[in-house]
Amino acid sequence: MGEPSAAGRFGDFGGRFVPESLVPACQELEDAFRAAWVDPAFRAELDDLLHYYAGRPTPVTICRQLSKELGITLMLKREDLTHTGSHKINNVLGQALLAKRMGKRRFIAETGAGQHGVASATAAALLGLDCVVYMGEVDVHRQELNVFRMKLLGAEVISVTSGARTLKDAINDALRDWVASVETTYYCIGSVVGPHPYPFMVRQFQRVVGDEAREQCRELLGGSVPDFVVACVGGGSNAAGTFAGFADTDARLVGVEPEGGAANGRGIAGVVHGMRSNFLQDEAGQIEEAHSISAGLDYPGVGPEHAYLSAIGRATYESVGDAEVLDAFRRLSSTEGILPALEPAHALAWIFRACDSGEIPSGSTVLMTLSGRGDKDVAEIMEILG
Amino acid sequence: MSDRIMGPLEECLRAQRDRGRKLIVPYITGGLDDEWTEVISALAVAGADAIEIGIPFSDPVMDGPVIQEASVRALERGTTPQSVIAELSRTQVGVPLVVMTYVNLVAHAGFHRMAKTLRDANVAGVILPDLPLDEAGEWMSEAAAAGIDAVQLVAPTTPDERLARICEASRGFVYAVGLLGVTGERTELANSSLVIAQRCKDETTTPVLVGVGVSNPEQAVAICSVADGVVIGSALVRRLLDGQGAEGAAGFIGEIRAALDSRW
Ligand SMILES: Cc1ncc(COP(=O)(O)O)c(C=O)c1O
Numbered sequence: 001m002g003e004p005s006a007a008g009r010f011g012d013f014g015g016r017f018v019p020e021s022l023v024p025a026c027q028e029l030e031d032a033f034r035a036a037w038v039d040p041a042f043r044a045e046l047d048d049l050l051h052y053y054a055g056r057p058t059p060v061t062i063c064r065q066l067s068k069e070l071g072i073t074l075m076l077k078r079e080d081l082t083h084t085g086s087h088k089i090n091n092v093l094g095q096a097l098l099a100k101r102m103g104k105r106r107f108i109a110e111t112g113a114g115q116h117g118v119a120s121a122t123a124a125a126l127l128g129l130d131c132v133v134y135m136g137e138v139d140v141h142r143q144e145l146n147v148f149r150m151k152l153l154g155a156e157v158i159s160v161t162s163g164a165r166t167l168k169d170a171i172n173d174a175l176r177d178w179v180a181s182v183e184t185t186y187y188c189i190g191s192v193v194g195p196h197p198y199p200f201m202v203r204q205f206q207r208v209v210g211d212e213a214r215e216q217c218r219e220l221l222g223g224s225v226p227d228f229v230v231a232c233v234g235g236g237s238n239a240a241g242t243f244a245g246f247a248d249t250d251a252r253l254v255g256v257e258p259e260g261g262a263a264n265g266r267g268i269a270g271v272v273h274g275m276r277s278n279f280l281q282d283e284a285g286q287i288e289e290a291h292s293i294s295a296g297l298d299y300p301g302v303g304p305e306h307a308y309l310s311a312i313g314r315a316t317y318e319s320v321g322d323a324e325v326l327d328a329f330r331r332l333s334s335t336e337g338i339l340p341a342l343e344p345a346h347a348l349a350w351i352f353r354a355c356d357s358g359e360i361p362s363g364s365t366v367l368m369t370l371s372g373r374g375d376k377d378v379a380e381i382m383e384i385l386g
Numbered sequence: 387m388s389d390r391i392m393g394p395l396e397e398c399l400r401a402q403r404d405r406g407r408k409l410i411v412p413y414i415t416g417g418l419d420d421e422w423t424e425v426i427s428a429l430a431v432a433g434a435d436a437i438e439i440g441i442p443f444s445d446p447v448m449d450g451p452v453i454q455e456a457s458v459r460a461l462e463r464g465t466t467p468q469s470v471i472a473e474l475s476r477t478q479v480g481v482p483l484v485v486m487t488y489v490n491l492v493a494h495a496g497f498h499r500m501a502k503t504l505r506d507a508n509v510a511g512v513i514l515p516d517l518p519l520d521e522a523g524e525w526m527s528e529a530a531a532a533g534i535d536a537v538q539l540v541a542p543t544t545p546d547e548r549l550a551r552i553c554e555a556s557r558g559f560v561y562a563v564g565l566l567g568v569t570g571e572r573t574e575l576a577n578s579s580l581v582i583a584q585r586c587k588d589e590t591t592t593p594v595l596v597g598v599g600v601s602n603p604e605q606a607v608a609i610c611s612v613a614d615g616v617v618i619g620s621a622l623v624r625r626l627l628d629g630q631g632a633e634g635a636a637g638f639i640g641e642i643r644a645a646l647d648s649r650w
Contacts, residue, residue: 019447020539022543023518162454176568273447285491303483
């Protein structure tokens with residue numbers, strides 16, 4: 001997965017569709033990111049934080065029971081074991097260091113499940129930034145525990161009451177904040193979405209997942225790459241980071257979306273949140289609400305690079321329903337002793353289905369990114385399962 | 387400049403400006419209620435020089451709480467781009483009509499088709515606040531081909547060299563965003579309004595209108611000491627949300643008209 005064009009495009013997708021007030025800020029951010037990314041001192045500081053603070057590298061675990069039951073080799077890239085419990089920390093540490101480097105002290109973020117919000121609040125606490133997190137009112141209720149965690153970490157959480165009151169609306173309000181505060185504020189987007197350079201930059205900060213996994217798979221598989229590389233897709237950051245490590249191999253790349261938020265599956269091209277990509281929309285072009293059991297995948301769009309990978313056929317995008325996801329959640333918990341977050345349980349649900357149908361032939365090697373741990377979802381699941 | 391093609395909006399605004407009049411462009415949300423087209427007629431009578439009609443979008447990132455609420459109300463009534471445009475085509479009030487919406491609704495229909503549809507409905511100009519200059523090429527040529535003025539925006543953060551390019555590219559008028567922020571009423575006039583207006587006036591002979599945060603006659607007068615006119619949005623829409631209707635809207639814009647006319 002290479003560089004976007006000078007205009008920030010991956011094929012037809014991407015770009016920088018923002019109010020004029022933000023255009024100079026996006027350019028400034030792009031310049032700062034590019035300079036930092038090739039600066040050995042910046043990279044060393046980031047690597048240091050990823051290692052000693054976030055706990056990288058994360059292991060790849062071969063599932064002992066499930067591999068046997070499914071007749072495949074199932075490997076999990078364990079982002080659940082990072083500090084704060086999901087891959088979101090990789091991106092946030094990069095962006096928080098960048099904010100400091102740019103001299104911006106106020107650090108704003110949107111969050112769906114709360115994982116990006118928690119990671120942002122964490123990095124802000126560590127680096128002495130003032131953190132404000134926008135979160136849809138619906139998600140504030142679904143993810144009470146994460147709201148409390150953010151507050152403990154010193155962040156201000158703003159409950160967003162516009163629109164559907166979920167992730168899409170939290171991004172809208174964060175953008176509105178940024179339009180007014182751009183001179184002093186850094187906007188830390190939590191996925192590979194938004195105006196250029198965010199989709200590219202966030203993928204670069206997340207590619208540590210795929211780069212590590214490539215090495216680890218080589219060791220585990222005696223030098224080869226997995227047949228399948230699978231990740232869940234909300235905005236698509238854990239998938240983009242994972243795919244980045246394998247895009248130049250023969251591995252089949254599969255992104256898994258929720259049925260009620262399958263922007264690559266059912267969406268059409270549009271322009272929202274600063275980017276041209278695929279979105280769920282009605283016949284007039286109004287953006288529709290996504291619906292899924294996991295707040296982190298409740299997004300009606302998808303990152304532009306995924307729209308591109310889908311268009312050129314390099315990756316395929318599948319979708320699964322809530323019931324399958326709950327089954328997958330339970331099955332991984334009870335067979336392997338790992339409670340996954342509901343988001344990566346989507347990826348696992350597809351793997352189960354594909355093993356059943358033969359789409360994943362027995363004997364295959366399959367790497368799945370376990371993007372986060374399930375602690376945040378336990379209360380919700382307790383309610384659902386009764 | 388001599389080969390510059392201008393559309394009906396710019397011709398009209400230049401003519402008014404050149405005879406010494408300060409320009410008022412009120413904004414209302416299309417499809418807000420049953421009488422929104424009557425509001426348009428009342429605004430024209432009250433002294434508007436052009437009228438901006440918002441086609442409501444689900445995700446209006448440039449708008450503050452007032453216009454967001456108006457958008458939600460309009461959408462809940464079943465308002466669509468088609469319904470707004472159809473009613474506009476039946477609404478001839480003697481001043482140019484300008485559509486303001488977000489790029490997704492235009493891209494969804496297709497730039498070429500939407501430009502033609504708007505032209506057929508007698509819409510004279512279009513403002514798309516999330517389509518900055520760098521992304522606007524295709525839209526601007528389709529709009530020009532259809533005879534519609536594609537208005538461009540500048541902001542307080544726009545650097546000089548870029549501001550010059552935007553002023554050169556903009557058709558109809560130059561929309562100078564008066565402050566860093568989304569639409570909404572402000573009690574104090576932002577000093578940045580005057581600064582941005584002056585920067586544009588130094589660059590172009592196209593009419594320069596300041597919008598975002600212009601809330602009352604005093605602020606309009608202050609801005610027009612530099613700018614050619616003002617766009618009045620949230621302050622007007624709030625009155626409509628409060629149920630003041632066409633009469634209240636016309637009264638408010640009439641006050642601003644009187645304040646400007648008494649000075650110039
Ligand atoms: C654990 C986990 N996985 C995945 C996601 C979805 O984000 P993305 O598609 O950017 O990886 C989230 C978002 O909150 C998450 O918390």
